[in-house]
Amino acid sequence: MNKELDQLAADNIRALAIAMVEKAKSGHPGGPMGGADYMHILYSEFFNYDPSDMHWPFRDRFFMDAGHLSSLMYAQYYLLGNFKKDDIANFRQWGSVTPGHPEVDVARGIENTSGPLGQGHTMGVGAAIAAKFLKARFGDWINHKVYGFISDGGVQEEISQGAGRIAGHLGLNNFIMFYDSNDVQLSSKTDEVTSEDTAKKYEAWGWKVVTIDGHDHEQIRKALKDANAETEKPTLIIGETIMGKGCVTADGEMYEGYTELHGKPIGDTGADYEKTMDNLGADVNNPFDIYAKVSDFYNSVKDAKKKAVDAKKAEIQSWRNDNEKLASKLDMFLSGDLPDLDFDSIEHKGGLATRAASSNVLGYLAENVENMIVSSADLSNSDKTDGFLKKTTVLKKGDFSGAFLQAGVAELTMATIANGIALHGGIIPVVATFFVFSDYMKPAIRLSCIQELPVKFVWTHDAFRVGEDGPTHQPVEQEAQIRLLEKLKNHSHEQSFVALRPADSQETNVAWKMAMENSKTPTGLILSRQGIQDIPSKGNRYEDALGAEKGGYLVQEVADPDIVLIANGSEVATLVDATKLLEEKDGLKVNIASIPSEGIFRQQTKAYQEKVIPSDKPIFGLTAGLPVNLQGLAGPNGNVFGLEHFGYSAPAKVLDEKFGFTGDQVYQQVTEFLK
Ligand SMILES: Cc1ncc(C[n+]2csc(CCOP(=O)(O)OP(=O)(O)O)c2C)c(N)n1
Incomplete structure (x- = not known):
């Protein structure tokens, strides 16, 4: 702990972030200047990972919600050696690894794509659920943390209600979220749009909440220490920060806390870029240099992290030696491979609704695939995920031995949590609701596609034959909407989504087979409410349906x-x-x-x-x-x-x-x- 050095490192992050924005002529400089102190303390003193093995499954994970603060992440990870100087200098440019909003890139520490506010921290909640699920099966040595970072915009987004409720309800003490509370958002001050007491809101959801001066390193340290020691609840650290912390005018006057510092280069605001760089101890002619003392310090940080992880890896190895069978099961989970499955063996009565056939398949999967989390937005007996639920139990605070997440009526939250589970790895997430409510999930489906996550979406009640519930519940345009994603390629040049609407029970078996075997993109199953006559076959209908x-x-x-x-x-x-x-x-x-x-x-x-x-x-x-x-x-x-x-x-x-x-x-x- 060295006060002067900590200040220098945080200022270095600030200078790098604003220099990136200045060179790119676009971006968000003010927020990173506010969040720099927290990031530096978190990464230099708390965050566990192996710099030489970025994909290590038991690393701590950082889930950014405020994707517009990408330069904050790039600057921090540059100090840690994840990015090169050229990467930083090419912020937001064609072909660079430093896009305007972070895009999942685990090798460089970017755990999730973010930008659409609210989804980033909710994916973090999903990752924390995944970690608990694995811990319940393999032991308490699985104790990595998930750190979320949220801003005013993310807190205001409706999805935060679902994420906050579920994280509190499930007692996700492995989830620690920093709220960069700078009272400024894109086009106004926050007090123009809200008068809520955010601390009380999260407390009501069952969180531990602490409010600190987000620039006081000692307070940040204590908050993170307490959060790491918390055994019952997720923690929200409300860091009161200042937008554009460290900005000065051409006359050397402080120029902090202004809304205009949110989203344009410092030089285009009332602050002066050169003077501000100077104030932060940076050399304006070499804006992407890491200060010598900071560089030395971060080299020692990396060494220390490596040593700590080596010790953890030794602990894991001795667990593996004592638990060979469990260890190979864990490897299987983490590999993403499936056990041998025989979808032909799943039998159905004649003329079933495809949702009922899906229920039978889910019952089979519950007995044969141990690393699935199936979730429904309060429709499990209608969307027939109860076929799975009957063979397991729901995830509960203190008991993650089950494999069913009752998400409550929160389709977007549920789908986003599934994205987070998939990002964490080791678990196959399935989410279900009525097809008409796929509309509520669309932003998460899109991020599922962009991030190439093998989430399985189950949508039942697929057409007007929903019947008596009327037009609000009868999908018409939904299939066309979803199929548009089949026409859109992801960055791996693959069809970004697979939408399957099977014709009968046996084709439902095949559709599930395809969904389970698709590890590259999300898949949607669009299923009927009403019974359907089985399609006639001259031979074996399952064999035919493999078509x-x-x-x-x-x-x-x-x-x-x-x-x-x-x-x-x-x-x-x-x-x-x-x-x-x-x-x-x-x-x-x-x-x-x-x-x-x-x-x-x-x-x-x-x-x-x-x-x-x-x-x-x-x-x-x-x-x-x-x-x-x-x-x-x-x-x-x-x-x-x-x-x-x-x-x-x-x-x-x-x-x-x-x-x-x-x-x-x-x-x-x-x-x-x-x-
Ligand atoms: C879902 C969504 N709506 C709108 C935006 C556009 N947007 C980007 S940042 C922002 C508000 C930023 O306020 P805050 O979260 O407080 O960030 P800060 O100003 O502190 O950087 C908005 C509306 C977005 N990225 N995502």
């Missing part, structure tokens, strides 16, 4: 068909009904295709696509969503019948008739189309 792995396949195939009917989900069974009439009444030869994922289907060879949907045949598509779901597949000469209005409250069978979705009506439409 879904190509995104689409023929469930009925004849030579030289007169027409090809295409659909996904429950509309495939409706096409089977209509086909009987087309064959019996009109003697037509009909092919039927089930296309559970257009995205995957598009990845197949042109020849395969042509075999399933020939361009020289009439194509008729049926969808309970917007016609656009199938128009691309049906092609310019095809015809798609879908829903082009919100639904209405009535029994599902009545709606089928009113909207034209019975086998008879579809038969009529097809004959009309063929005229």
Whole structure:
């Protein structure tokens, strides 16, 4: 502990952060200047990790919520050697590893992508849940911490209600969050938008809350020490900080706490960049230099961290020696590999809703995959994740031996927590709700895609056949929205999302197989509320349904068909009904295709696509969503019948008739189309 050195290091972080913004001519300098003291104390004295093994699974994790403070992280990690001078100098530039908002990059200490306020700390809550889950199975030696960093904006975002409630309710004492409370946000002071008592709010959720001067190193130290010793509750450290701490004008007057310091280069504000750099002890001509004393100090910090981790690794090794079986299970969890699974063995009664088939699959997975956390937003008996729940218990404060997270009515929180669980590693997260409420999850789905996380989304009650609950509960446009993500590539140049809407029970088995085997991107399963007649098979229906792995396949195939009917989900069974009439009444030869994922289907060879949907045949598509779901597949000469209005409250069978979705009506439409 060296007061002068600590001040120097914090000022070095400030200078680096504002120099990055100044050079990039854009960014957020004021916040990093406020958060620098906390970061320096946290990283130099508390944060455990191995600088030579950044992916070490038992490292502490830092989850940034305020992604606009990226320069704060880059500056801190530059002192620790994670970034090079060039990286820092190329902040926000094409091809740099220092993008405007942090993008997950574990090798450099960036645990999560952030920027959309509120999600970063909620992912941290997910990571803390993951750590508790592993600890419950492998022992108390798993005791790493998750550190969150939040700002006024994150606290105001609605998702913080869910994250705060769940972290408190579950007693996540391994989650320690710093709140950079500088009373300034983007376009106003915070007192213009809120008069809440944030400390009381978090206390009410079951957090331990301490309010400190966020620039006082001794107070930061004590708060972090106490938080690390806390055994029952998550901790919120409210650090009262000053936006733009250290800024001065051209006349050398202090210029701190102004809203304009939030989001533009210091030189474009009332403060003076050169004078401010000078005030921070930096050389304005070499703005990306690390001060000599700070450099020496951080080298010793890294050595000390390595030594501490070496000791921890030795402790883990002796646990491994004594617990070989458990250790290999842990390795299996962390590898991301699946045990051998036989989806063909999962049996169903005839004519099940695909949500009920999914329930059977989840029951099977509960018995065969030990590292899943399944979660529902208070709909487990409707979305049928209860198939999993019946074979496990819910996660509770002090007892993480179960594998089911009752998230409460908080879809965005739940999905974001799942992202955090996936980021932590070792556990496969599944989240479920009604399809119509996928709207509430969209920001998290997007971050799931961007971060390439293998989260499984289960969406049931997939169409107007929800029935009596009416238009608010009947999805129409949701499938089209979700499928847009199938068309969007992630930074690994892969389809960023896989959306699967299986046609019947056996195709649901296959869809789950695909979801579980997809370790590269999120997958969504879109499932029916109502029972569906099983698709007929001449042989083994499961074997047939494996065609879904190509995104689409023929469930009925004849030579030289007169027409090809295409659909996904429950509309495939409706096409089977209509086909009987087309064959019996009109003697037509009909092919039927089930296309559970257009995205995957598009990845197949042109020849395969042509075999399933020939361009020289009439194509008729049926969808309970917007016609656009199938128009691309049906092609310019095809015809798609879908829903082009919100639904209405009535029994599902009545709606089928009113909207034209019975086998008879579809038969009529097809004959009309063929005229
Ligand atoms: C969901 C979301 N909405 C809006 C923004 C745009 N935005 C970036 S920072 C910010 C407010 C910043 O205030 P605060 O969190 O207090 O950060 P500080 O001003 O202290 O840097 C806003 C609205 C965002 N990044 N995410």
